[in-house]
Amino acid sequence: MAAPATGLPSIPGPARTLGHDTYALPMGIDVRNEIRDFLSSRRARLTPEQVGMPSFGGGVRRVPGLRRHEVAMLAGVSVDYYTRLERGSLKGVSDSVLDGLATALQLDEDERVHLTDLARLANSGVKVMHRDVPTRVRPGVQRLLDAITGAPAWVRNERGDVVATNELGRALYAPMFAGPGRPVNTARFIFLDPAAHDFFPEWAQTAKDAVAVLRAAAVSNPCEPGLITLVGELSTRSEEFRGWWAAHDVRVQRTGRKRIDHPVVGDLQLAYEALELVGDPGLTMFSYSAEPGSESERSLALLGSWAATERVEQYAALRESESASESVD
Secondary structure (H helix, E strand, O other), X not given: OOOOOOOOOOOOOOOOOOOOOOOEOOOOOEHHHHHHHHHHHHXXXXXXXXXXXXXXXXXXXXXXXXXXXXXXXXXXXXXXXXXXXXXXXXXXXXXHHHHHHHHHOXXXXXXXXXXXXXXXXXXXXXXXXXXXXXXXXXXXXXXXXHHXXXXXXXXEEOOOEEEEEOHHHHHHOHHHHHOOOOXXXXXXXXXXXXXXXXHOOOXXXXXXXXXXXXXXXXXXXXXXXXXXXXXHHHHHHOHHHHHHHOOOXXXXXXXXXXXXXXXXXXXXXXXXXXXXXXXXXXXXXEEEEOOOOOHHXXXXXXXXXXXXXXXXXHHHHHHHHHHHHHHHO
């Protein structure tokens, strides 16, 4: 099944034959289109006033944002050269030109990395290989998670699969673990599980962030089969996902705040920190905390007690089941 015509990677299929200067990758990602849509969308969000230059020509603009000649002037390149770049040709572009382009378009750190990844793909052609995405953690990482008893913590891979968690982390995201679909995936929960709308009071922003994270991963590791399958599934089943994917926003989560309406303890206002596991490339650990003395801190403690009670009850039920089985034998 082909993905909708919104710049989406297609569902994995056979490799396509590459035409001259096309940059299409075996998994169906058209790098030229990715470059074109990313640069034009960044240009469209800026105005002459934002970049400190006069609005040439006067009158009502026929297109939103800066014009191509204005970006070219800011980037220090010719209009013809910038036009070629925006049409998707980053092959052979120097680092200095990329830096000038990023500055002209006022790209943030994540967007600069994304532009560099696009240039890398344009210069790689069919030689791009996907990185394997980890689906589990080493025992030492799990022990570290289990040692964190006062804060929710979990580990996910770059496509958003939750591969490990501590007890409080699993309790915090209980609706996600209870939902359908495996492996447990944050983006799949956000877009395809109705419970996510109640769980995340600020659902729209949470969903946009999830799309931006996947968009960055899709170019950083473009031929990863699981990631392309996930994007294809979400684009097919969610109109919101399709719309936000087409915006070409990118983000790498490092720190931030999260509001959760938990079915057991109610409203939680939490801060999170993301730590890349340098010994396990592709895995990131997230930990959550509440403001000291706040209602959210008290609610987190209550959630910990609930999780411990659930564990004891599950253990008791397991022992009872085992005893009954032994009696039958």
